[in-house]
Amino acid sequence: MNAGRIIAYIVAAVLIFFGVLFIWGAFSPNGSAGWILIGLIPVGITFAMVYFASRKSAKAGSDAAQVTYKIDLPANVEMDTLKCKACGGVLGPENIQMIAGAPVVTCPYCKTTYQLTEEPKW
Numbered sequence: 052m053n054a055g056r057i058i059a060y061i062v063a064a065v066l067i068f069f070g071v072l073f074i075w076g077a078f079s080p081n082g083s084a085g086w087i088l089i090g091l092i093p094v095g096i097t098f099a100m101v102y103f104a105s106r107k108s109a110k111a112g113s114d115a116a117q118v119t120y121k122i123d124l125p126a127n128v129e130m131d132t133l134k135c136k137a138c139g140g141v142l143g144p145e146n147i148q149m150i151a152g153a154p155v156v157t158c159p160y161c162k163t164t165y166q167l168t169e170e171p172k173w
């Protein structure tokens with residue numbers, strides 16, 4: 052996967068090099084306007100490739116973040132026994148937000164907001 056991306060970047064660099072060369076050549080005394088069109092093709096392909104590559108990696112990154120979030124939370128909190136300290140209402144995962152790395156509970160019943168402390172395991 053990583054090697055494929057490196058090859059894609061090298062191909063993109065070569066394509067943009069020749070694309071710029073053709074566009075540059077079009078403005079030289081011996082060049083013709085048709086060279087601009089020829090030069091725009093590899094440049095366009097390059098931008099499309101970079102666009103799809105960055106979109107794909109951004110999606111993969113958000114997926115990875117979601118997975119770690121789901122794995123991390125049950126390790127810190129006993130979800131099935133979690134109740135509001137103020138009113139005893141049952142809290143779900145949607146009531147917990149990670150603020151500055153600490154789980155913060157916002158109770159949907161009494162609107163109390165407090166930091167969730169990890170209970171001793173022994």
Ligand SMILES: [Zn+2]
Nearest residue numbers: 135138158161
């Ligand atoms: Zn409450």
